[in-house]
Amino acid sequence: MLLTRENDYAIRMLRAMRDGQKHTMKDICQEEEIPEAFAYKIVRKLQKAGIVEVERGAAGGCRMGRSLTELTLYDVVAAVDEEPVIMPCLRKSCSRNTGGNACKVHMELAQIQRVLMRELKARTLSEVF
Helix, strand or coil: CCCCHHHHHHHHHHHHCCCCCCECHHHHHHHHCCCHHHHHHHHHHHHHCCCEEEECCCCCEEEECCCCCCCEHHHHHHHHCCCCCCCHHHCCCCCCCECCECCHHHHHHHHHHHHHHHHHHHCEHHHHC
16 A cells, blocks of 8 residues: 555645645646545545645635644554555455464565654654645
8 A cells, every 4th residue: 555646645735735725626626736626525535634724715724733843754644544554464464364373474564564653653744844
């Protein structure tokens, strides 16, 4: 899985809102080349996580709900994918880890997963943008 297109779009949407001002979805999508229908689904997840604020109506739009210095890449990825993992088998115990024999592939992927999560948590949006 690594980082999905939805993760990429969420990060780009936040980049478009980095100035803290209110932006329309249309402007965000044009600036960041994101399909509008997909963006609405993503912004709902970001709003639910408290990352963005949304105002509806003719004068509505979206703006950052939290500071770029306190938000990490992990916060964005986790808001879009509730349980971000690089491979589906890392969501649960690997079925091959039975009888005391650990699956070496699972163990290696779990290590890579730990490194990826640590690195995503170490990068704030202010550093990235």
